Amino acid sequence: MYPTESMDRNRLVDKHVPLVKRIAYHLLGRLPADVQVDDLIQAGVVGLLEAARHYDASQGASFETYAGIRIRGAMLDEVRRSDWTPRSVHRNARRVSEAVRLVENREGREAQPHEVAEELGVEIEEYQRMVADSVSSRVLSFEDVFEPESEGENRLPGNEPDPLQRLQEQDFRDALAREVDRLPEREKLVMSLYYDDELNLREIGEVLGVTESRVCQLHGQALTRLRARMTDWTGARVPERAGRR
Numbered sequence: 001m002y003p004t005e006s007m008d009r010n011r012l013v014d015k016h017v018p019l020v021k022r023i024a025y026h027l028l029g030r031l032p033a034d035v036q037v038d039d040l041i042q043a044g045v046v047g048l049l050e051a052a053r054h055y056d057a058s059q060g061a062s063f064e065t066y067a068g069i070r071i072r073g074a075m076l077d078e079v080r081r082s083d084w085t086p087r088s089v090h091r092n093a094r095r096v097s098e099a100v101r102l103v104e105n106r107e108g109r110e111a112q113p114h115e116v117a118e119e120l121g122v123e124i125e126e127y128q129r130m131v132a133d134s135v136s137s138r139v140l141s142f143e144d145v146f147e148p149e150s151e152g153e154n155r156l157p158g159n160e161p162d163p164l165q166r167l168q169e170q171d172f173r174d175a176l177a178r179e180v181d182r183l184p185e186r187e188k189l190v191m192s193l194y195y196d197d198e199l200n201l202r203e204i205g206e207v208l209g210v211t212e213s214r215v216c217q218l219h220g221q222a223l224t225r226l227r228a229r230m231t232d233w234t235g236a237r238v239p240e241r242a243g244r245r
Contacts, residue, residue, distance in 0.1 A: 111228075
């Protein structure tokens with residue numbers, strides 16, 4: 001490497017350190033409460049260094065766009081590696097999704113919380129705790145509900161999927177969009193405010209005039225319902241993460 005190349009890369013890194021902090025604080029409000037901003041920043045700096053090392057302007061993306069993807073992906077990977085969620089929480093999440101699927105298939109309509117609790121053989125308060133635990137332990141992205149891969153590498157210029165894979169992904173997203181549209185109105189509104197408008201649970205509660213814990217319940221019920229309805233697409237590969245606190 002020529003000295004000028006090294007200097008150029010160092011300048012890129014120095015210039016974009018504020019981007020790391022901006023992304024870290026943006027993600028922090030959408031992650032479990034035990035995630036520390038310093039850990040996000042540290043992981044993001046590694047992502048920034050990797051971006052500076054591998055950036056190729058001929059791919060068409062600006063460095064800030066490319067680096068943002070690398071930084072965000074590095075932060076999410078760090079959070080996923082640090083997932084200490086008890087296995088019982090993941091196991092209960094699967095149980096709840098299966099119960100929702102059974103009730104909706106049997107009744108031909110949306111499963112109500114008390115029906116899911118009855119299917120599970122637990123009290124409604126225990127069902128609500130299971131849903132809340134599963135949501136509070138999960139990481140960030142709506143797509144993560146179904147897609148186990150980190151979004152970093154797969155979104156980078158030059159790593160585009162082949163045409164068949166692209167078609168399959170689009171079909172999946174179309175099916176997911178249809179299922180979101182079938183959600184109960186209140187759950188659908190929570191999903192829109194959470195994923196489209198990127199409000200946190202407290203802010204959504206202020207919009208809806210309900211408590212943060214109630215928003216958490218609605219969010220969890222929506223995710224559980226979607227997992228249950230998308231079983232034909234996801235099969236056994238549904239990962240144990242999604243959502244934020």
